[in-house]
Amino acid sequence: MAETRQWQLASRPVGEPTMENFELVTVDRPEPGHDEVLVETLYQSVDPYMRGRMRDAESYAEPWDVGDPMKAGVVGEVVASNADEFEAGDVVTGDLLWAEHAVADADELQRVNPDLGPISTALGVLGMPGVTAYWGLLDVGDPNPGDTVVVSAAAGAVGSVVGQLARINGTRVVGTAGSEEKVDWLTDELGFDAAINYKQTDDLSTAVAEACPDGVDVYFDNVGGPITDAVWPQLNDFARVAVCGQIALYNATEVPTGPRKLAQLIQTRAKVEGLLVSDYQDRWGEALQRLSRFVREDEIRYRENVVDGFENAPDAFLGLFEGENIGKQLVKVSEREA
Template identity: 55%
Template sequence: MENQKIILANRPKGAPSIDNFAFETAEIKALQDGEILLKSLVVSVDPYMRGRMSDAKSYVAPYEVGSAITGGIVAEVVESKHNDFSKGAVVVGNLPWQKYTVHNGEGLNQVNPDVAPLSYHLGILGMPGLTAYFGLLHIGDPKPGETVVVSGAAGAVGTIVGQLAKIKGCRVVGVAGSDDKIAYLKDELGFDEAINYKTAEDINQAIADACPDGVDVYFDNVGGEISDAVYYVINKFARIAICGQISYYNNTSPATGLRVEPILLKKSALMKGFIVSDFAKDFGTAAKDLAGWVKDGKLQYQETITEGFENIPHAFLGLFTGENTGKQLVKVADREV
């Protein structure tokens, strides 16, 4: 079996490009006792990976130049010398962008491939679902009748946040970047209102018009001018969950904008950033709740799936131009069993 891997060839300056990636052919070493051979099936590409391509200090170590990029992957055990993993088992874990990986099993979670599509374990039942769950329900703490605004609303996390807010009885306003996405949010996911920030003549006025009673909860995936517009209309005791800041990820100099502190002070508002791993002890409960809502039809989920290992970098780059609706994934291979 020929193995391939995708490495970080060099660190991007500004927006990443295809030149930041390189493909290498690698040998597959013989398994030792306690090891398994994994075949990558579905690969997740996520905006946070842009931060790891830089060498700036963050909440997670940067990728090393010359080494394989890593991320969430669903894989199949195709050979095993490990007592806890049998051939044909399906696992999810943080794995390198490789067709095959020799692994000791640590940090891998086995999943039942018959419960849901394999891709769901990288999306609504994986990191994006958990991120939406904890950011909205634990930080946003939405109450029935409140107004919830979600930026990046048509993305992997945003689509779930909006639906969870509807489950909690809230009025939901989404912000996205195309008319097709706006129609999807309103017509299929049940958002009460949605704004195309690319065509809005005045984003401040558009946010204010869509939220006549102000904003009680803001789930921020993007930062920038969209967030500034929301801050102007937050209500007393508003809660703001900072999940992502994709509008800044490719900046080469510090961003400038609204000084939000006076607004937070006057409104007695809470703004809290978070990483999903902050809530690791409660992952089991969240996964059970999410799975239940999916089973009951209360949560819909859309994916953008690209085919082919060689297209992983292109799928990643598309995240920064808004090519995906819902979770962006790459299907690498089918199961052997």
């Protein structure tokens, strides 16, 4: 029987994950059953939310089990199909495994349209991160022309799209990022009005106040922690806060004291709302239609940081917590057959 490789969760990390938490194993390549499809991975996504899945059930609602393969967004090519919807050679995307090959039910896959953009974008600007940005900003954040929108982790896959959508909607856009290269990309290429390098700022609260002289109407929070603390006092009356991620806290070994500064909400009557992209599953196509048009018309630009080689998938994931990536972090696993 043919073989394939997969990454399994070897142990639960304490604090920041390390290579010791991953194990690369060789297994028999699975065969598709009734209404199933065998997919060869072309690109695999790595995302900050995966850190939560590495926790135990007491800490996270849907953890991965130790000894099991982890899951990831994948763009792949159909190798074999027992489903009417797909045939060999189709390019599909879905939430599959950290694996070179995986079997999925047909209803768990979506066909990738290469006319919309490079197939890798189905994991980035034209995939889950882009749709998260679209509905998180436009539905939860609800920006109005003239508003000030602040985006944390603004050079990431979600934040970079949020900021550009906010610009398209006529707002003043301020982003936070962790390097001068990222700050320059935000302001020079993506059209942000201002950007703050939080790693080089002695007084983050003052930096946010100076970048937002009229206060903050919408805060798209990908980070939490000190950056959110700095934004909070600048919230205007009836501001909207969309909580998408908390990467500053994902590796914490103790739960930080909080929630903090809630008195500010009494004064401002600001709204704080968490968001899950799965809540917008039935509106996915609507978002992709507009996002693809914005990309074609160069209204939205994107970057992909592609790590080559399936064996390097954990390194790509760990790099997220070092702030190495600009845009979407991907692993290139294999080439599509001509």
